[in-house]
Amino acid sequence: MSDSSTSPADANIPEDAEVPDVEPEEADSEVEEAAKTTPRSLPLRVQNLRKTFGGITAVDDTTFSVEEGSLTGLIGPNGAGKSTTFNCITGVHTPTSGNVYFKDEDITGLEPHQIANRGLVRTFQIARELEEMTVLENLMLAPRGQLGESMVRSVLPGLRDDVVEQETELRERVWEMLEFFEIDHLAGEYAGNLSGGQRKLLEMARALMTDPEMVLLDEPLAGVNPTLEEKLLERIHELREEGYTFLLVEHDMDVIMNNCEHVIVMHQGTVLAEGAPEDIRNNEQVIEAYLGEDI
Numbered sequence: 173m174s175d176s177s178t179s180p181a182d183a184n185i186p187e188d189a190e191v192p193d194v195e196p197e198e199a200d201s202e203v204e205e206a207a208k209t210t211p212r213s214l215p216l217r218v219q220n221l222r223k224t225f226g227g228i229t230a231v232d233d234t235t236f237s238v239e240e241g242s243l244t245g246l247i248g249p250n251g252a253g254k255s256t257t258f259n260c261i262t263g264v265h266t267p268t269s270g271n272v273y274f275k276d277e278d279i280t281g282l283e284p285h286q287i288a289n290r291g292l293v294r295t296f297q298i299a300r301e302l303e304e305m306t307v308l309e310n311l312m313l314a315p316r317g318q319l320g321e322s323m324v325r326s327v328l329p330g331l332r333d334d335v336v337e338q339e340t341e342l343r344e345r346v347w348e349m350l351e352f353f354e355i356d357h358l359a360g361e362y363a364g365n366l367s368g369g370q371r372k373l374l375e376m377a378r379a380l381m382t383d384p385e386m387v388l389l390d391e392p393l394a395g396v397n398p399t400l401e402e403k404l405l406e407r408i409h410e411l412r413e414e415g416y417t418f419l420l421v422e423h424d425m426d427v428i429m430n431n432c433e434h435v436i437v438m439h440q441g442t443v444l445a446e447g448a449p450e451d452i453r454n455n456e457q458v459i460e461a462y463l464g465e466d467i
């Protein structure tokens with residue numbers, strides 16, 4: 173799904189260009205060392221986030237960040253404030269106080285579509301109106317800023333060439349996405365007829381059609397059978413290798429512990445602990461918060 177582009181190695185280098193006098197082996201190890209020590213950037217930063225509903229404090233002074241290109245898990249017992257945090261990040265709720273930054277830009281209080289336009293999206297359940305459309309139509313309608321829709325073409329004779337071209341490109345991208353998620357055989361099926369797992373694949377494909385940099389997944393595996401679960405996780409890992417960043421809320425601890433490289437634990441509206449899965453699994457405070465549930 174990544175664009176094919178010219179690699180630096182393919183670039184034309186003039187014959188008389190000055191070449192640094194470094195032994196190749198030495199240069200390699202320097203690059204490797206730099207990669208190990210250079211911290212990755214933090215596209216998402218949540219700072220002192222607070223959200224109250226009347227007298228209930230759902231999120232209370234929550235601060236965390238997510239590293240670029242990571243698959244980070246957000247966990248916590250029921251009522252810990254995970255969904256409210258998600259909703260504050262993606263513009264569904266306006267925080268009572270605190271800030272959300274995406275790529276160093278303050279996105280606090282923006283509308284969901286404004287946040288999506290900046291490259292931060294979440295998956296949404298397929299709404300009723302979309303259930304009455306085919307899988308293909310669902311994806312055609314998903315991307316931002318598209319001019320060309322089949323419907324527009326049918327009502328506007330003599331569309332501009334650039335609009336037709338845009339629709340052709342869009343169609344190609346939709347088929348690429350359908351094939352990537354292995355749901356191309358369902359292109360003509362109404363979304364309302366899909367199984368729970370197939371819906372999750374479509375939800376994720378819809379989110380990716382907006383060309384995001386970061387995807388927030390709220391329980392992407394709920395109700396998904398093991399075969400589709402494996403497929404979905406494989407796709408998430410492939411996308412992460414391409415550079416996408418993921419924040420994942422999931423109740424299934426095995427999924428979190430086996431797939432995420434960093435885990436943030438919320439409890440009573442705030443961050444209780446964060447770290448590598450093995451550290452979280454052995455963290456006394458986390459074990460206590462889950463009251464002995466298996467983690």
Ligand SMILES: Nc1ncnc2c1ncn2[C@@H]1O[C@H](COP(=O)(O)OP(=O)(O)OP(=O)(O)O)[C@@H](O)[C@H]1O
Nearest residue numbers: 225228229230248249250251252253254255256257
């Ligand atoms: N719209 C709302 N109105 C009133 N209280 C709310 C609202 N949304 C969430 N809450 C309360 O805020 C607290 C945190 O809820 P939230 O759904 O964010 O937790 P969660 O960690 O996602 O829980 P779960 O894992 O059960 O989905 C809970 O006490 C919940 O009852």
